Amino acid sequence: MKSRVLQFVMMLTLCLALVAPAASAAGSAAVSLDAVPAVKAGERVDLKGSSSLDEIIVKVLRPDGSIVYFDIVPVTGGSFAAPFTLGAGEPGGTYTAVAGKGTQVDSRRFDVTASSTGGGNGGGDGTISTPTTAPTTSSTPTATPTGTATPTPTPAPGGGSTGGGAAATPAPTPPPAAAGKPITPIGSGAAPVVVDASKIKVSESADGAGRPATVVAPDAAALADALAKAAKQDNHGAAPVVYIAFDGKPGQTVRFELPLSALKDAAAGMLVSLQTADGEYSLPLSVLDFAAIAKQLGAPAVDITLQIAIDPAGDDLNSRIKKSAAALGASPLGGAIGFSMSAAAGGKTVELNEFGSTYVSRTLVVTGIQNGDHATVALYDPQTGTFSFVPALFAKQADGTVKASFKRTGNSIYTVLTADRSFADLSGHWAKSDVELLASKLVVNGAAAGKFAPNGSITRAEFAALLVRSLGLAPDASAAAFSDVAAGDWHAGAVGAAVKAKLAEGFSDGSFKPNDTISRQQMAVMIGRAMTFAQGSAASSAASSLDGFKDKAGIADWARVSVAQAVDAGILTGMTADSFAPEAKASRAQAAVMLKRFMQQEGLIG
Numbered sequence: 001m002k003s004r005v006l007q008f009v010m011m012l013t014l015c016l017a018l019v020a021p022a023a024s025a026a027g028s029a030a031v032s033l034d035a036v037p038a039v040k041a042g043e044r045v046d047l048k049g050s051s052s053l054d055e056i057i058v059k060v061l062r063p064d065g066s067i068v069y070f071d072i073v074p075v076t077g078g079s080f081a082a083p084f085t086l087g088a089g090e091p092g093g094t095y096t097a098v099a100g101k102g103t104q105v106d107s108r109r110f111d112v113t114a115s116s117t118g119g120g121n122g123g124g125d126g127t128i129s130t131p132t133t134a135p136t137t138s139s140t141p142t143a144t145p146t147g148t149a150t151p152t153p154t155p156a157p158g159g160g161s162t163g164g165g166a167a168a169t170p171a172p173t174p175p176p177a178a179a180g181k182p183i184t185p186i187g188s189g190a191a192p193v194v195v196d197a198s199k200i201k202v203s204e205s206a207d208g209a210g211r212p213a214t215v216v217a218p219d220a221a222a223l224a225d226a227l228a229k230a231a232k233q234d235n236h237g238a239a240p241v242v243y244i245a246f247d248g249k250p251g252q253t254v255r256f257e258l259p260l261s262a263l264k265d266a267a268a269g270m271l272v273s274l275q276t277a278d279g280e281y282s283l284p285l286s287v288l289d290f291a292a293i294a295k296q297l298g299a300p301a302v303d304i305t306l307q308i309a310i311d312p313a314g315d316d317l318n319s320r321i322k323k324s325a326a327a328l329g330a331s332p333l334g335g336a337i338g339f340s341m342s343a344a345a346g347g348k349t350v351e352l353n354e355f356g357s358t359y360v361s362r363t364l365v366v367t368g369i370q371n372g373d374h375a376t377v378a379l380y381d382p383q384t385g386t387f388s389f390v391p392a393l394f395a396k397q398a399d400g401t402v403k404a405s406f407k408r409t410g411n412s413i414y415t416v417l418t419a420d421r422s423f424a425d426l427s428g429h430w431a432k433s434d435v436e437l438l439a440s441k442l443v444v445n446g447a448a449a450g451k452f453a454p455n456g457s458i459t460r461a462e463f464a465a466l467l468v469r470s471l472g473l474a475p476d477a478s479a480a481a482f483s484d485v486a487a488g489d490w491h492a493g494a495v496g497a498a499v500k501a502k503l504a505e506g507f508s509d510g511s512f513k514p515n516d517t518i519s520r521q522q523m524a525v526m527i528g529r530a531m532t533f534a535q536g537s538a539a540s541s542a543a544s545s546l547d548g549f550k551d552k553a554g555i556a557d558w559a560r561v562s563v564a565q566a567v568d569a570g571i572l573t574g575m576t577a578d579s580f581a582p583e584a585k586a587s588r589a590q591a592a593v594m595l596k597r598f599m600q601q602e603g604l605i606g
Helices: 002-015 021-025 220-232 260-264 290-297 315-327 432-440 460-470 492-500 520-535 557-568 588-601
Strands: 031-033 048-051 055-061 067-074 079-081 093-101 104-113 200-206 212-218 241-245 254-259 271-275 279-284 305-312 330-332 337-345 348-351 360-366 375-381 386-390 392-396 402-408 413-419
Touching: 031 093, 031 104, 048 093, 067 079, 212 220, 220 241, 220 254, 220 260, 254 260, 260 290, 260 305, 279 305, 279 337, 290 337, 290 348, 315 330, 315 386, 315 413, 360 413, 375 392, 375 402, 386 402, 386 413, 386 460, 432 588, 460 492, 460 520, 460 588, 520 557, 520 588
Parallel strands: 212 254, 241 271
Antiparallel strands: 031 048, 048 079, 055 067, 055 093, 093 104, 200 212, 254 305, 271 279, 279 360, 305 337, 330 413, 337 348, 337 413, 360 402, 375 386, 375 413, 392 402
């Protein structure tokens, strides 16, 4: 799935001409997109055309530039088709359809008229296709704290069991229902299947600190049924999605409790999307090692519960975050949210908060973002009071709020910061906007107080640190087992994380040479490995991509594929029109610009 998402992001970046002039090749003979007729929100959009490629990437942008649809479509007999249904709640305006691959793209604009109804809930088959959120209507079954269903959106206090089981003690005000909303969760283009709301038990409990928490627990059979249904439906090549939402109030701690036995037998590639009023957690089941979990707990899967918490920060933590942000010249937008996952059985619990090299996607909804270039999702470490960059994309919603979709290989506490960082020595510099964008997102730092030193050289350790930050990876000094990298060195954690993620490696003599300046071809190799990490598999590039460089023979064999990959992606260009200069040393400004192109290419920033 990551490979498909990466290809889409590559397409998006090229089409919007954010990184390379080559994207201006729209309308090339390799791809021709037919005119798209005007439609009304809620109607089918017919995208079709011709191409000499084997497959193409298709995407549709809303008037504000956010993505409403994408897919990778095969080309058969020189033609392709990618029909889809536009959500009934989509805004009116001029949309843009783009089709192609690499630098061969074509685009068409078409008009959409907003629906007068504003959209509604999904059909009776349990699937959802519209990507906008609509309120739950009175026809949606609502689960009471005892697990029974009622047709009213807010159950009356004191509702009891009707199924013959023991009645739970009613809460003074029963929590809202766990019910499906018509959205398309992050991380997949598939229409999600909603777990039967009448089979979801909602109750009140307390978290580890004794604070009240709402527990949302679907029945094992109902969850397994939804998983099976999602796997069988036509997902157009996207990952199947099962969806559970809790329609509560902002600020509530919500803990979803999922029976591990139902998840264990799910189809490969499945996503379980969990949503509250504060955020969404899109869990790929591939990150769960079911055998290891059972071994750690000493219990069979049927006795194990997977617990996923979406926990808005309290006033004390938000106050500390605000103070820490002020020290950076930044401001938090809204409150922070903690995401955590654990497995429990027989009174024993194990934390499951690290996912190796797999990104897990989440969302936050914020207000007050005026310029997405100056906003970033940041991980907050309450022990040190520090922040670190988290890959994120921002999309404005119809109600004026902004949805921040972010991904990371672990769980933690996250917040959205806005900052406007600048450097005195970048005035008039060609790289000023790119450097200051990455600085505002906490990816690059200055060389001294208020200065960036754009023309200074960059070392192997510095570039490794930049790539580690751009991918949102946690430092790991223990993995930096080199003779010239000491545990106390500033770069030890970054070098260790880079080695662990296979972005970089040492030399045959056991050294890393952290202070050596890095060459352009060495940078290309590290960028190529970072692209592989981001998409989950290695991308291929033809050596013919280098034919335009007269000095291609000077590119080392070990770097040739990576250089071609970086050139194809528009991340690296020639030093001149016909020379690559593989051994030339990059400046700090050049490295920052390459990093920004890489991050946009991979969907790590917008």
